Amino acid sequence: MPAISFQSVCKTYQTPNGPFHALDHVSLDIAQGEFFGLLGPNGAGKTTLISILAGLTRATSGRVLVQGSDVQIDYAAARRKLGIVPQELVFDPFFNVREALRFQSGYFGVQHNDDWIDELLDSLGLADKAGANMRQLSGGMKRRVLVAQALVHKPPIIVLDEPTAGVDVELRQTLWHFIARLNKEGHTVLLTTHYLEEAEALCGRIAMLKSGRVVALDATSELLKAASGNVLVFKTDSVLPPALAAQARVTGRVVQMVAHDTQEIEQHLAALRQAGVEAQDVEIRRADLEDVFLGVMAAATGGRGA
Numbered sequence: 001m002p003a004i005s006f007q008s009v010c011k012t013y014q015t016p017n018g019p020f021h022a023l024d025h026v027s028l029d030i031a032q033g034e035f036f037g038l039l040g041p042n043g044a045g046k047t048t049l050i051s052i053l054a055g056l057t058r059a060t061s062g063r064v065l066v067q068g069s070d071v072q073i074d075y076a077a078a079r080r081k082l083g084i085v086p087q088e089l090v091f092d093p094f095f096n097v098r099e100a101l102r103f104q105s106g107y108f109g110v111q112h113n114d115d116w117i118d119e120l121l122d123s124l125g126l127a128d129k130a131g132a133n134m135r136q137l138s139g140g141m142k143r144r145v146l147v148a149q150a151l152v153h154k155p156p157i158i159v160l161d162e163p164t165a166g167v168d169v170e171l172r173q174t175l176w177h178f179i180a181r182l183n184k185e186g187h188t189v190l191l192t193t194h195y196l197e198e199a200e201a202l203c204g205r206i207a208m209l210k211s212g213r214v215v216a217l218d219a220t221s222e223l224l225k226a227a228s229g230n231v232l233v234f235k236t237d238s239v240l241p242p243a244l245a246a247q248a249r250v251t252g253r254v255v256q257m258v259a260h261d262t263q264e265i266e267q268h269l270a271a272l273r274q275a276g277v278e279a280q281d282v283e284i285r286r287a288d289l290e291d292v293f294l295g296v297m298a299a300a301t302g303g304r305g306a
């Protein structure tokens, strides 16, 4: 039985401009024990999918099963198996950290949970903040509390929606160390992130979402095979001629051009020289998951009739 089964999930929002298809027949199964990544640009539908999984939003059609329990028909059973770290920082300003965790334990009917709460506080670097009021915590500290809150009832499935967006390096490391340990101990992890190097390092399998549709779904190692080439990277103050710009990814002064072999690298360099583009800090790096992601996004036709 899969840990999570999304079965042809559709979500249509009614908007002043007419119906908006946020999710378009999303189907995927996540096996027990997987570390699964859900990637996609802003607005792809990741948070909507997780809200449906969490029972916070209703799917327009299709269904979602959590270890066999339907999130709509059998909400309590499904919810108890999930630990969800939401994208938005939501918290009760009147609680201190320990109170917030005790309250959450109570919500799941878990009593005498202080040993586990202490372990969570320790593992997430929150031990000295147990008595601090939620209001006084920095954004990064609040994020840690949200992770602890999601885990108070030791859920078999952990869902993290962009847990490291705007978070410092130290928290990222603490968090990934802890989540990786839980995954080794058998917990299933579903992660959405903008940081593709995180997904590449952590996730065994990845789905890419574009405009509400799954446009890639494979083992991370398989997806990376599509990135077998190299990337020519340089900086320039010149404007690239259109023929070159069409093949390049430009971020400010930084230009990246995919090259499958040395011959292609030489061709790129020759074309740049011919166009009078002055390239500085030239580097050649191996293609990575971000290159695969951008390739998939450029090639895929998303949903929403686009």
Ligand SMILES: Nc1ncnc2c1ncn2[C@@H]1O[C@H](COP(=O)(O)OP(=O)(O)O)[C@@H](O)[C@H]1O
Binding pocket: 013, 014, 015, 020, 022, 040, 041, 042, 043, 044, 045, 046, 047, 048, 049
């Ligand atoms: N309540 C809502 N009403 C209308 N549109 C919404 C609502 N919630 C989300 N959307 C739209 O659905 C799309 C998917 O949003 P979201 O699931 O938050 O994407 P992601 O998490 O991948 O960035 C976006 O275009 C967003 O504007």
Ligand SMILES: [Mg+2]
Binding pocket: 046, 047, 048, 087, 161, 162
């Ligand atoms: Mg989101």
